[in-house]
Amino acid sequence: MPSDRITDDDRRTIEALAEAWKERASAPDRADVEEGFARLYREQGMEPPKIVWFDSPMAGMVAAYALAFGGEVLERTPLPSSEPAPPHPLAGVARAARLFPGDTPQEVIAAAYTAAEGLVPAPVWAGYWVMKQAEVQTRHPSDPDHAERVRGTALTALTDALLPADRRGEARSALARIPDDEQRWWTVTGSVRHPADPASLLAALLLGAHGDRPLEDHPLLRIAPGLGPWWAFDGVLLATDPPVEVHTDARGRLHRADGPAVRFADGFSVHLWHAHRMPPGAIAPGWTAGEIAFASDEEVRRRAEAELGPGTVRHDEGDVRRCAAERLGWARLVRELGLEPVAGPTADPEDPASTLALYDLPEPLFGRPSRLVVRSGGPRDGVSLLVPTDADEPVAAAAWLTGPREEEWMPDDVFALDMEMEDDIEHVEEVHLIGGQELEPFASEGAGGTYYLCGEGPRRPVLFADSEGGCRVLGRDLKEALELLAAETLDSYRDDLDTDGLDPDDAAEIAADIETVEELIGELKLTPPSTPEEYEARVSSARAMSTALTLIMTEEGNAYEYRDDTD
Template sequence: MQREAAEIREEWLGWALSTLPADRPAAEAAISGLYRLIGLAPPRFHWVSSPVAALATVPPGVRLRPSETAERMSEWPLPPRFSSLMRQLCRELDAQLRWVHQPMDQLIRQKVRSSLSQSANGSLFMALRVAHDTQYHLGNSWYGTQCVSWVAHYDALRRAAGVVFTSEQTRRFDLWAAVARSCGWWWPREGVCVVSERPVAVHTEVCGDDGEVRLHHADGPAMRYADGCDVHAWHGTQVPSWVVTDPDVRRIGRETNIEVRRCAIEHIGWTSYIDQAGLRLVSSAPDPGNPGSELRLYDMRKETRVLLAVNGSVERDGHRRRYGLTVPGFFDDPIAAAGWTYGLSAEQYSLLLRRT
């Protein structure tokens, strides 16, 4: 069961991250079917090359109301109707779970649904944040309805756990599944539906025990669309392009976002960054929380210091990562600084057998 659930998860992850051209006939047929389910005639379709293009383009012949702009998407009338349609189907399918042993359902939720939800947050949703020019969490909006995780969950229940859907439930579920397999994101309005093509390149790395992935590419965009819209990411963190293409000590010094600055320094390498930036070593000491490793405390900027340490856990490639943590400038003792990052005193940190 666990292996079969993992295979289904990987199958749906493959569809979610696909860079194949959209199957436009299949997508339009499935979306038209969903329109019929809410009592509307099939829309006219307007295809675009990326989510950015989708939100920046007004389909030909459409006169938008003030409430139908991208900035007020939460007020659009159709997305809530489709989301309600999805939730109703989920409630019906959940009722079928009385035939499924509880541990079996929990396993599928963990190995399939939760894993794919985390993968979507770490990869697919980044393109939407770029399109909306914001970092707010999109998982509970209309985009959550389109997330492949719930589709894969119920697909695994019927294929791996033997849950039986009625013919009507299967018909409705297969419409959602067909959309998830055939195109990128879509934005429904009455009479017209805007649909995005898939990206032409996606670069990810595995970041979890259940196959979770996140965007990462050290040499260029982690996600790229045919129109040039791209997303740069460093180990799952969305970053400006310079962090990947031209990390520079002076740019890092001007950067106000702590996470962006951290990613840029990691790309250069903490040791190289310290050398290039000419940071002054304040003090060093053996790391009591990580025997065999050393803690090094440097001056970084006014009222800030950086603690250079070695990760207590082994990375997937077998190495221990060297990393830096910014700490208040009043620290002179690296052990006290290390303890502060854990909410401990220097004495308490010194008693740790090994940190992770």
């Protein structure tokens, strides 16, 4: 096999395996999974385990906790509460990362993985939030009746599988009395086996981990498509089914506007708004406009944690509020709050049947001033857009970040301002703007930050995102941004130069840095703010765009924190 690619035959093989995977995943079969596990165990020289099935990860966690720390009730050796479970002999077979032959070139693994990933993506529901919510709802249920039903069903399934009929009732009572312990829960959550990543598994099977058997007959292809989270104990395997419902948005993130994004057969579910975990009541039936706009952060946190569990909303009350507003709809929020426009209504030049109006939103929505333009009437009735807070004319505001793009002024080198112009920049995580406008990275910063040009049109604002969840707007175009950065860089150097007892060599180096920045200012014909008042006016102008350019972590659904001084 060539060292930098996979063959056409390999691709056809992966396509066939992917089809088999999708067929099994569309109709999970517990018997198929059990047969696959039995074969795997025998191949490892072990007797097949007793497999006990549960309808959800929440039920599985109840059973895993009971089996791990009440094992003597079930005539099994319990696990020590202070130590994680030892690696199970099956772990090396059931984890795809360990299946690749040791001498397989990395570029071949990457090629096989990429080919498989495009055919069968990883199950989006199998991430952190589902398991975290399963633990929280087991320990601190927002619906005690549902939690009690799940607990009772889980302990019944466990005792029915492991004990004779005359001992089951007493055992269930004993297991229900096991003390809740934080350290023990870490053991249970740390020992869970998560659903397999299809691309990793198919790539591993293709590249030689299947032994002499036909690829399509590998037991892992029977197990993985129909299995949720699972726990392997000595002689017992606790298995859970995949969810019965999974809903995603256009980006493939967990999302649903009128119910849970993930739901399991026993009713355990997780609500998410574009990947951000939400309290169920904020999704269905949804919070009112007044509750969203005027509740204090403390009230938002209290209400969210009443449904999600204590400690689950530590610093993201703003995100919960924002997502609840997006779910309600900005135009509807304006209407239900009875807000009066600050400008307009004005005839919409794009549609004679509609008008445009500007509104100031209540400050608690973003924790700082924000402004919205709303279209009323016509086929685009209700379409809205966050705009700069100093926008004063509805038509111009509606066209913000749009229009024909002029030739971009782009200097060759601004390294003196700690900006490195690059192609193919990758930020530490995927991000997007709240309004969905174009976001083009054009430079990086030494500590892992990224500079972006926002939107389209003749002037594109510059947004800086650091590597720790902070961002700031630097100017309405690149020239303004460089002028602000130049002023801040010079001020920083001059402060360093005024330090008492500064070493002469250090002073000379700082003086040279100042000269380099001043040369860059002259070369680029920049006009940095020269007084504190002018500097504050520039910062305020940039801050006026901050809510309209809110930066969102795509995979997590959280907003970056706006900071005037991030660098």
